[in-house]
Each structure stands twice: as structure tokens, then as C-alpha cells.
Amino acid sequence: MTERIIYGINTVRQALNKSSSQLLRIYLQDDLGRKRLARLADEIRAQTVVVENKSAHELEQLTGTDKHQGVAAVLVADGPLDDHAALDLLRDLTDPLILVLDGVEDPRNYGACLRTADAAGVDLVVVGRSRGVAMTPVVSKVASGAAETQTVARVANIARFLKALRDFDIWIVGADERGGTGLFEANLTGPLALVLGAEGKGLRRLTREHCDTLVSLPMRGAVESLNLSVAAGVCLYEALRQRM
Numbered sequence: 613m614t615e616r617i618i619y620g621i622n623t624v625r626q627a628l629n630k631s632s633s634q635l636l637r638i639y640l641q642d643d644l645g646r647k648r649l650a651r652l653a654d655e656i657r658a659q660t661v662v663v664e665n666k667s668a669h670e671l672e673q674l675t676g677t678d679k680h681q682g683v684a685a686v687l688v689a690d691g692p693l694d695d696h697a698a699l700d701l702l703r704d705l706t707d708p709l710i711l712v713l714d715g716v717e718d719p720r721n722y723g724a725c726l727r728t729a730d731a732a733g734v735d736l737v738v739v740g741r742s743r744g745v746a747m748t749p750v751v752s753k754v755a756s757g758a759a760e761t762q763t764v765a766r767v768a769n770i771a772r773f774l775k776a777l778r779d780f781d782i783w784i785v786g787a788d789e790r791g792g793t794g795l796f797e798a799n800l801t802g803p804l805a806l807v808l809g810a811e812g813k814g815l816r817r818l819t820r821e822h823c824d825t826l827v828s829l830p831m832r833g834a835v836e837s838l839n840l841s842v843a844a845g846v847c848l849y850e851a852l853r854q855r856m
Contacts, residue, residue: 614691618752618760619675619684621648625655626757627687632659634687634760639666639674641682649682675749684749689760692747695773698736698765702780708735708803709851710782714770714819715743715810716840723754724841730758732848738773741766743810774822777805786823787847788815789837798827800851808847811840 615636618627627635638656641649642665656663671680693701702708711734716722722745729737744766745751752759767773774784785798786807800806807823809815814837820826829838829846838846 615686615688616747616752617675617684617686617749619671619677619680619749620753620756621652621681621683622756623753624683624685625652627685627760628655628659628661630757630761632661634689635659635661636686636688637662637664638685639664639671639683641666641668641671641680652683677750679753687760692739693736693763693765695765695767695776698738698767698773699776699780701736701763701765702777702782705735705803707855708780708782708805709733709848709855710736710738710777710805711844711848712738712770712774712805712807713744713810713840713844714807714815715740715813717743717745718811718840719745719748719750720754721811721840723751723759725844726751726755726762726764727758728841728845728848730755730762732845732852734848735763737762737764738770738805739764739766740770741768743770770816771818771822774805774807774819784822784824786815786820786826787829787843788820788823788826789828791826791828793825793827795827795829795847795850798825800854804851806844806847806851808840808844 782803784805
């Protein structure tokens with residue numbers, strides 16, 4: 613279990629509604645003039661959570677941003693799974709949907725991917741231990757509660773983890789502009805791992821070589837690629853559509 617800082621009205625509200633037992637302390641800005649923040653304060657008072665008042669400057673120092681919206685919190689949450697724990701989890705799943713992010717470094721993209729993964733029913737999000745962004749307050753803010761509910765694994769080596777997935781008969785599909793099959797023509801049913809590469813770099817060579825197939829997203833305009841979190845959303849919801 614690790615302590616994390618979260619901030620933002622929606623993020624703290626989601627934690628309050630879904631995992632209030634994990635909240636250790638909530639910090640509210642002294643000035644409660646804003647209606648949304650005042651409503652949140654009323655919701656907090658209905659819970660048995662320690663509340664402290666902070667100035668806007670103190671909240672900025674705590675969260676590392678001036679976009680804290682007047683509220684922050686400390687919560688205790690399970691840390692990410694390691695390689696062995698992630699594989700143990702998969703042993704208990706009959707038809708897993710996994711999202712693998714190869715080298716994601718932008719916290720906003722990572723948070724958006726977690727939010728979409730949670731919405732699409734992803735069983736496990738996998739990131740690299742050395743080439744992936746950590747679970748920061750910015751990630752939690754963008755994820756809007758999904759950072760506290762989505763199961764995440766930080767593995768030592770993405771390529772080696774993909775190789776281990778073959779023992780579970782999991783079909784590994786990499787999203788790559790060189791993919792010979794279009795996303796909408798690919799079979800995304802059954803045990804599946806969707807693999808997406810880092811912003812601007814795409815899949816690394818070893819990661820690409822451990823995929824069973826590569827798919828590309830149709831691009832009809834002038835831009836050559838999509839933002840990582842947008843591409844993840846397109847891929848996950850096509851998988852969800854097929855699996856429904």
C-alpha cells in the first residue's frame with residue numbers, strides 16, 4: 613500500500629464515492645466561495661474523513677499545480693502489480709482484455725488511457741518499470757477516478773512480459789502504422805492484449821516483434837498519426853464492440 617496525492621473536484625469526489633475508506637485526509641481551500649467546491653465540502657462532511665483547510669498557495673505546493681480547483685486529498689492505495697502478480701491475476705481470467713503501453717511518458721496521456729481502459733472494461737493495464745510514467749497527481753487528475761480503480765502492472769521488461777502472455781493463449785495485437793491489417797478488419801475477440809507505443813515513437817522493435825499481428829488505424833486526413841490516448845480509445849472500443 614502506498615500513499616498518493618490526488619486533486620481536483622471530480623477526482624476527489626470519485627474517490628469519496630468509490631473508495632472513501634482509502635482516503636486519509638482531505639484538504640480544502642480556505643475560500644469556499646465557488647458553488648461546486650461548496651457542494652463537495654457538504655459531501656465530505658457527511659463522511660468520516662479528516663478535513664484540513666489550506667490556502668491556495670499551500671495546495672499548489674502540495675499538488676505541484678495551480679489547477680487544483682481548491683481541493684486535494686491523501687489516499688492509500690494498492691501499488692502496481694509486478695510481473696509475477698500480474699501473471700497470477702491472468703490465471704484467474706477466462707477472457708482477459710489487456711492494454712499494454714510501451715514507453716508512455718506523458719502523464720496526461722497515461723491518465724486518459726487509464727480512464728478509457730476503465731470505461732472499456734480492461735482487466736489489466738501494463739506499463740514498463742523503466743520506460744513508463746509513474747502514478748502522479750496529474751495522472752490521477754486526468755484519469756478522473758480511474759487511477760484508483762483500474763488494475764495496473766509495472767513490469768521489468770515489456771517484450772519479456774508479452775512473451776509470457778503466450779502461455780495464456782492471449783492474442784497480442786500491436787497498433788502500428790506499418791500494420792498490414794486495418795483495425796476494423798482484425799479479430800479482437802477472445803483473450804487479447806492490445807499494445808500501443810509511446811508518443812511520437814510508436815512501438816519499439818522488440819515489442820513489435822513479440823506481437824502476433826500488427827494493425828493500423830485508418831487515416832484519411834493530413835496528419836500521420838493520432839495522439840496515444842485517442843488511438844487507445846479507438847482500439848479499445850473496437851475491441852469492446854466486437855466482444856459484445
